[in-house]
Amino acid sequence: MTAYAYYPGCSLETLGQAYHLSALEVMRALDVELREVEDWNCCGATAYFHIDEILAYTLCARNLALAERTGLDLVAPCAGCFKNLHAAAHVLQRDADLAEHINDALAADGLRTTGRVRVRHLIEVLVEDVGLDRIRARVQVPLTGLRVAPYYGCQVVRPQRTGEAAEDVHFYEDLLTAVGATPVAYADRLRCCGGSLIATQRPVALSLVHELIASASASGAHVIVTLCPLCQINLECYQGQAREAFDGPGPVPVLYVTQVVGLALGIPPRRLGIGRELVRADAIVSACRRTAPAGRAAALSGAERMR
Amino acid sequence: MARSLSFSDEIANLLHAADPNPVQACIQCGTCSASCPVAAFMDHSPRQLIAMIRAGQRDAVLRSNTFWTCASCYQCTVRCPAGIDIAYLMYGLKRYTVWRNRYAPGLIGPDFSRRFMRMIVRTGRSWEPALAPAYLGRGGWRGMLAEMRMAAALVLRGRMPLWPRWIRRRRALREILRHIVPVGGRA
Numbered sequence: 314m315t316a317y318a319y320y321p322g323c324s325l326e327t328l329g330q331a332y333h334l335s336a337l338e339v340m341r342a343l344d345v346e347l348r349e350v351e352d353w354n355c356c357g358a359t360a361y362f363h364i365d366e367i368l369a370y371t372l373c374a375r376n377l378a379l380a381e382r383t384g385l386d387l388v389a390p391c392a393g394c395f396k397n398l399h400a401a402a403h404v405l406q407r408d409a410d411l412a413e414h415i416n417d418a419l420a421a422d423g424l425r426t427t428g429r430v431r432v433r434h435l436i437e438v439l440v441e442d443v444g445l446d447r448i449r450a451r452v453q454v455p456l457t458g459l460r461v462a463p464y465y466g467c468q469v470v471r472p473q474r475t476g477e478a479a480e481d482v483h484f485y486e487d488l489l490t491a492v493g494a495t496p497v498a499y500a501d502r503l504r505c506c507g508g509s510l511i512a513t514q515r516p517v518a519l520s521l522v523h524e525l526i527a528s529a530s531a532s533g534a535h536v537i538v539t540l541c542p543l544c545q546i547n548l549e550c551y552q553g554q555a556r557e558a559f560d561g562p563g564p565v566p567v568l569y570v571t572q573v574v575g576l577a578l579g580i581p582p583r584r585l586g587i588g589r590e591l592v593r594a595d596a597i598v599s600a601c602r603r604t605a606p607a608g609r610a611a612a613l614s615g616a617e618r619m620r
Numbered sequence: 621m622a623r624s625l626s627f628s629d630e631i632a633n634l635l636h637a638a639d640p641n642p643v644q645a646c647i648q649c650g651t652c653s654a655s656c657p658v659a660a661f662m663d664h665s666p667r668q669l670i671a672m673i674r675a676g677q678r679d680a681v682l683r684s685n686t687f688w689t690c691a692s693c694y695q696c697t698v699r700c701p702a703g704i705d706i707a708y709l710m711y712g713l714k715r716y717t718v719w720r721n722r723y724a725p726g727l728i729g730p731d732f733s734r735r736f737m738r739m740i741v742r743t744g745r746s747w748e749p750a751l752a753p754a755y756l757g758r759g760g761w762r763g764m765l766a767e768m769r770m771a772a773a774l775v776l777r778g779r780m781p782l783w784p785r786w787i788r789r790r791r792a793l794r795e796i797l798r799h800i801v802p803v804g805g806r807a
Contacts, residue, residue: 326781328748328779352787352788354740355746360736361736363711363714366715368800371800421795421796475698508692521658550774588777
């Protein structure tokens with residue numbers, strides 16, 4: 314069994330609990346152990362970086378130091394946490410003066426980091442380390458007929474990749490294909506969900522949410538899958554407000570990647586945190602579970618009519 | 621002879637710590653503005669803002685809502701043919717205006733970020749219910765109603781714990797942060 318240091322991040326203790334539950338279940342089913350970092354703190358999100366960069370990097374550095382003690386790679390399921398921790402590790406390695414300054418501060422609590430801990434997003438671990446072949450071999454309920462809109466969002470991809478490498482990504486589609494689902498092509502897969510503007514500039518964020526839902530919906534997606542708790546919250550919890558404001562399309566469920574992969578691995582929906590949605594995903598889930606692949610297409614189009 | 625720093629140099633220095641090129645490298649191609657998903661909501665597009673910085677229009681730049689409207693999606697950064705980290709520039713301008721306490725009136729962003737920072741320093745982790753109430757009134761009574769309805773639904777679905785989770789070593793975290801900014805006083 315492979316092990317990783319696991320950084321859930323604040324959202325996975327509150328609105329994104331289902332991501333936490335399903336990540337643990339899926340990784341366990343794939344013989345990967347996630348060991349939660351002891352007493353981790355907030356990564357700084359975007360807000361802390363708006364006030365002071367060095368303090369924000371220090372928040373990240375404390376987590377890196379705690380993870381570094383384990384000698385394991387550090388995995389984060391939240392795209393925002395991943396980007397912050399990844400960037401902090403990079404900066405600490407590149408800027409020796411800053412690293413020394415921050416390490417002096419960390420020493421107040423007996424901590425130290427080199428910044429050499431490898432920071433990974435959960436989907437990287439699934440695709441690169443576990444591997445699509447092993448996932449394919451573990452599939453119990455192929456999600457045949459399920460049309461899924463893979464939503465990359467921003468920070469799993471950017472700014473780590475630039476130029477063509479930031480546009481021409483397909484690891485998410487590959488993963489969904491490996492569990493038998495049909496990833497749909499739609500224009501907005503790499504477009505921003507609004508992030509924390511949902512708190513600070515609501516109308517702007519709602520317009521982005523609306524465009525994304527409309528784009529995925531027009532491609533015939535039964536469900537949108539996300540890699541980030543903030544994307545999930547914006548696209549799901551604020552979908553109703555966006556629909557009212559912009560006269561948008563009917564409800565589209567929004568699940569986490571680990572919930573969809575978990576269903577394919579035969580993990581019971583409840584253990585994946587399914588049932589906590591504001592936009593119900595029950596019809597999709599029962600169509601996937603109870604129906605043989607042949608009858609599923611019909612059941613899913615029925616589910617689509619229901620919503 | 622000493623000369624005073626131009627506004628454009630000052631802003632270029634905000635990028636000094638990062639890998640990328642300074643704003644002076646901008647070729648005004650507009651790829652950033654075309655890639656920006658929220659440009660329509662900005663009073664100046666990212667390309668315009670960079671031109672204004674280079675023209676030394678300090679007051680107009682600081683008054684602009686452009687950088688506070690940036691959601692940090694990095695689409696501009698990864699596409700810029702001149703290698704300018706534009707999203708990082710937006711972060712730099714946010715910090716610059718917070719530091720100078722000068723930004724467009726009516727913005728929630730600066731206040732939200734300050735509250736967020738204070739919450740983390742106090743508890744070590746973020747907990748949404750501590751932040752939301754301050755802005756409940758912003759959407760009028762209908763907005764407030766929608767927000768309360770959503771909060772109730774989230775609590776019922778078990779997605780909103782009514783008690784925050786704090787880190788154990790809160791004092792130690794504050795002690796660490798005090799070593800970065802030596803403000804004095806007890807940890």
